[in-house]
Amino acid sequence: MVIIQIFIRPLSHSEKHYRTDRLLLPINVGTIRMSFIDELLDCPMGITYLSGANNYTWLNFANGRKTLISKPLRYFETRLDQFIRVHKTALINPQFVRDWIAPARSKMAGTVRMNCGTVLPVGRRRWRQFIDHVSASAEEPVETKPGKNDPSVIIVTDSQTKASWVRKGFQSKFANCLVNQLNRGEVIPDLLLSLPDDQLPALILLDACSSTTDRMNTLRSLKETPRLASIPTLLLVPRNTPETVNLAYAGWANSVVTVLEDQAIFTRTMAQLGHFWFHLAALPSRN
Amino acid sequence: MNREPSNRDRSLRNARILVVEDNPDQGIVIRKALQQTFPDAQLVQVGTPEQAISYLEELKDCEWNIPQLIIQDLYMPQREDGWQILDAIRHFPMPICTIPVIMLSSSDHPDDIREAYERGSSCYVVKPFAFDQWLERFDGLRQYWWNTASLPTVRYSF
Structure with a gap:
């Protein structure tokens, strides 16, 4: 036996x-x-x-x-x-x-x-x-029937390339995940406040590899706005920037992630983010 | 070849995790799970918000003991107790206010989850049932907080 x-x-x-x-x-x-x-x-x-x-x-x-x-x-x-x-x-x-x-x-x-x-x-x-x-x-496109409960991610970055890597990484785990790119963070609070609850993103990524000041200001605005403060907001930072890491956490960033300018590594990191935030962690529900 | 950046670069050999849990049985389960999934970390466990706040206050004089991560319960026994400790942590001076706080609760009520994030918890994890689920969940926490995310620098002595 x-x-x-x-x-x-x-x-x-x-x-x-x-x-x-x-x-x-x-x-x-x-x-x-x-x-x-x-x-x-x-x-x-x-x-x-x-x-x-x-x-x-x-x-x-x-x-x-x-x-x-x-x-x-x-x-x-x-x-x-x-x-x-x-x-x-x-x-x-x-x-x-x-x-x-x-x-x-x-x-x-x-x-x-x-x-x-x-x-x-x-x-x-x-x-x-x-x-x-x-x-x-x-x-053939991967089947992506948009559904009410599909997670959506906002990535604030100037780089279309990085936005595509974010999309690829998240969709490798969650084919129906919507990833929207915005170039400037300062527009985000007003934009999100105009949306109904069920259209708010599940996760916000701020690419602080460039326009760091804009991203930190965006972080502060989001965390000062009650309706938006509960959305997990992550900062993406380059290597060897411990001051930015500390400032981000002090600004109530839910997490800070160091990223490299390498597609394979970046995409894999995004997949890991997707796995943690959408599969393991519990997120505020939007109904 | 580009090496993935990770906290290993900064040596998590002396990492410390503070656990705030009022239920003794759950405290044992958490300890066992952490010992298996974070074998390199020192664990400090307290049972009340007051003990947690006292512990953190004493750390101002010995920063080498500042934890890298805080895992706290919500209902201790009321949710106000959980909010008390979370609010206190977030209003401590640097670097303690930067420590990631994981809210670990049996509650999966949407209001609890939303308020935990609003009040500054880094993430919210619902307590599982079977022990191997605890291991899987804590292993996932380690994968993320030790390997994927970058932690704040809380110690400057070394």
Whole structure:
């Protein structure tokens, strides 16, 4: 008899919920309770990739959790027809692909990098199928039905590039997250006060890498306005600026984050922000 | 290659976390969870707002003990007790007023959450039920406050 320890975590609050119990299941290999796996597969959008070996498969979720299932990878391949079998050991969700490196020559292996940073091999015989699939799906927009409860983020920055990185980072975790860019912070309090409660942003990011004075003034205005003070407001600062960090916290910034001018790192930091503020922390509700 | 900036650069080996929790059982759970998820930190636990305020007042003379993070309960036993400690922290002189305060409460009432943010708590986390959920949540707190966010400089001695 084999004891499999399975951690079931809830998917993000916008997806289907699962009971969060740690199950110790004494099982005979091959006779695992079918409804449990069917539940997982019923809502596969939270699965980023599956990796397997020796009739066991690790399911990796977008929220960082992993689940071990006593089934081979091909079991999931047949049931998750949107996923791509890129390698003997890997089955990936194309929605969570960040980028890839083509093989140096045809008939060699390539690699694919997922949003979470994991790099997986793409077998040489599977490369053509993989590239056709991701190229085609790159043209289809990620489904983003705007809903009442979609989180929205405001980024105050002069840089369109950074705003796009913010969008990419947050949407890698929350496809329906709206990210709006504003160039100047001084307009924000009046702008937000004119909005109904349910259209207020869930998070405000102030890019203090430039126009630091404008951002600090914006922070102060927001925290002095009762209706807006409860919106978590974060300052993004460059490296080695401890004075700005201290001033921001003294000004009631909910958090300060040091950012680099590197797309991959910046985007990953944004994804981490999204995970913390939308998944772990409780935010004021807007109803 | 650009290295991601993190608080590791400033050595969190001597980090200190102040916990304000009036319920002894929950205090034990919090302590156990922190010991596992923040093994490098020293934990200071107090049971009342008065004890927390006294502790912070005494720190004016020994800044090397100033905590990097404060985790406080809201209902101790009334929410006014939680507001009292939060208001006091935010009105201390620098650097104590800059310490991030995590409101950790069983309450998920929207009014409590909103008011906590309005009064200056850095973030609000709802207490989970099972211990492994506590571990997951505290691990998430560590990932964010130790690795993603930048903390204020509260100690100048080293």
